[in-house]
Amino acid sequence: MKKTIPRPVISAEKAVSFIRDGMSVMVGGFNYGGIPYTLVDALAESGTKDLYLIANDTAYANDEHPEGIGHGKLVVNGQVRKVTASHVGLNRETGRLFNEGRLDLELVPQGTFVERIRCGGFGLGGFLSPTGVGTIYEEGKQTLEISGKKYILELPLRADVALIRAYKADTWGNLVYIGTNRNFNPLMATAADFVIAEVxxxxxxxxxxxxxxxxxxxxxxALVLKGDGYYASRT
Amino acid sequence: MLPALDDELVRHRIAKRIALDLEDQAVVNLGIGIPTLVSDYLPSDRHIILQTENGVIGAGPIPEKPDLRFIGAGGRPLSLVPGSSIVASDFSFGLIRGGHLDATVLGTLEVDEEGSLANWWIPGKLVPGMGGAMDLVTGAKNVYVATTHLDKKGRPKLVKKCTLPLTGVGVVTTIVTEFCVVRRQGGKMTLCEIAPEVSVEELLANTGMTLSVSPELRTMLGI
Incomplete structure (x- = not known):
């Protein structure tokens, strides 16, 4: 879709209507911080399914919040077929569905995860990382030796849509962040065909x-104003 | 049998001992659990800079009024010390992998004689994931393992060879438990400090890995 100035300011519902069944979706956030809550809540409401979720973690689902928090809801709702993440331990459904063979889970070291996205966004064919060499993580991956040190060849990650969280935007779509909400959001903004920022x-x-x-x-x-949900309004 | 110590005493003893090891101007990443407590014991005569994997350089204690837009590992709210900075995750892990961290402190399920550790996956059971741990142990100059000496079933966590999927191979430089400080010296795991409650024989009998005993073995500092 062609960009327009000013950038369209749309509802969360309208924003997630661009996400169709089967698409890959990047979602910003680390733990409960910097998640585009209003957008992922709308995506959970939409019922869109068969999604490939690319996020550092799968947020939360536990006794206190069995329905899930943030994009954790997408996993609980069964809207996700595959996850690429570095940590899923706070969402009990992710582990359960994986152990039952109902979810494709790719675990990636956090630094590798973000660098793969950076490659995806910046036109690189991949990079060589020392992280994970000699562990089970290395299995099935191409390795290279450079100056006597072994590296794993890591490939770029991109998505159809990125849902990100920023602090302020201007009408041109320029973004600034606040605190640790920044995390993966600026990188994901580079690596998807369609980028929606909640501000x-x-x-x-x-x-x-x-x-x-x-x-x-x-x-x-496109820009979406944050809603008044518990976490959306506090983060 | 190792003496049973109070859980809280154990956690704080380990954290305090590691804090005493950190040098002035060190840039340090603290993991969740016991490692987090290290920040309570930083020596006041040393300027130690705490880094968090989600992008803070210069993290301070939990503020009186937490702002959820400022958090660290495990989602713990943090304050920013004067002079701190915040970067995105690519930069944060660039610092980590790039050798800009002097130390990382993390917990473990197993740690072995070769300095390998396992803390991210129990196949068939728990799938938490490695998070930032694999990058941290790969990039930090010193890798501190903070762990109870035995697991909940009374089995040594310091083992001959890890059986769980590894987080890093041959990366651990120091292990601190409630009963000892073990350092990797000349490729050998070496018992350098021991708690007053145990004898060397008792300790070795409850440790899976082979330990060399340092000729300068001393009582554990900070007790």
């Missing part, structure tokens, strides 16, 4: 200091 506030061009903008607006397709 606290949208300001006029020129109001954000160009030196402080982390994500240039050319990467962002």
């Amino acid at each position: 606290d506030e949208i300001v006029e061009p020129g109001e954000l200091d160009p030196d402080c903008i982390v994500t240039p607006g050319i990467l962002v397709d």
